[in-house]
Amino acid sequence: MVQINKDALNETGYCLLTGLLSPSECQSFVNGYDDDQRYRSTVAMARHGFGQGEYRYFSYPLPDRILDLRNSLYPALAEIANEWTARMGVAIRYPAVHQDYLKRCHQNGQERPTPLILRYGEGDYNCLHQDLYGEMVFPLQVAILLSRPETDFEGGEFILTEQRARMQSRAEVIPLKQGDAVVFPVNHQPKKGKRGDYRVTMRHGVSRIRSGQRHALGVIFHDAK
Template structure:
């Protein structure tokens, strides 16, 4: 069992589901130590330099995105399997609450096989590198069917030391209400489980869908590196 699996194995599933249900995110502090986080930042960018995309070219802000493609760098492939296994029960609770018939398989490989059969083969996980003046615009990874309703982000640089600004931000749009902004507090080596695009919310008149988007605010100085892991593929 690797360190990520041990960490996830210690999580209280009910408490995690409650945190995700109330806010749409849950922070996992110090998933990596400082050296591990910085090494992963270097490796993720170096291994995927040929897949570098300018965010402005795809209308996602300003900065650089390094698409991982089908082969995730270590240890991210192990992360993806372990996180999926831990989050599939929460995803199924959300579908049940929203009246959706689909149920996610217990293991990532089985889910991936279903997606391939449906023609969903474009990987959506990536690293981002933002320097002074750069930002990641509000977006959601909602392409494909079914969309896995949760994903993982991690910060591989240190706020206040490596960079200033660059806060991870989410917005939540409830029916007939103004969008609610949220700043997700991340430090070096922290990860957060976030809602991908929609989640159930229990209001006074029952359960309804709320729409979620996420972004990274403008970096004022320095360099910020982060990763985003998605569990479903795009068409």
């Protein structure tokens, strides 16, 4: 099982898995970007007001490495997800194995795969958002930087914001190198306060790419309608 720094995740809203993918694994995902057969759909972000840039959803069957990432990351994340739902007074509990959770998604009409690859060029960016694709929401997700900061691109920082009810948002810039993964909340996270837990709303995005080209891989654990 993958080791997750739960304290960092609980305190700062994210944790890193450095060097989750090797440089050659990153490069092979980038090289596969134009291989149309791998993908079920392609989204031009500007067309939907999502930002600027493009992303593509992988189709089933997923590439082995992505299937493997979903299966290997899920169990540790499901433990944390179950602690969070318990703390937030939500009745949902997540099964220990990803295939069992996917069955639940598919039975509820969320059958389409959500892992995606993103490509940004100079001037592109990704607006703050949440990756919700229906009622079934697995509370944590993972993004992996495939490109080399400063070498392949400049700018393009991964941003996470935390919003507390009736309060202003707090932003965090996540330092990533090629192959590093960030684990972060999809939607809500419980936080420890002086008078017990409170709930924050999380959003993520990417700041403007100042030059070059940036690729990332998104691993989301619920499927889409």
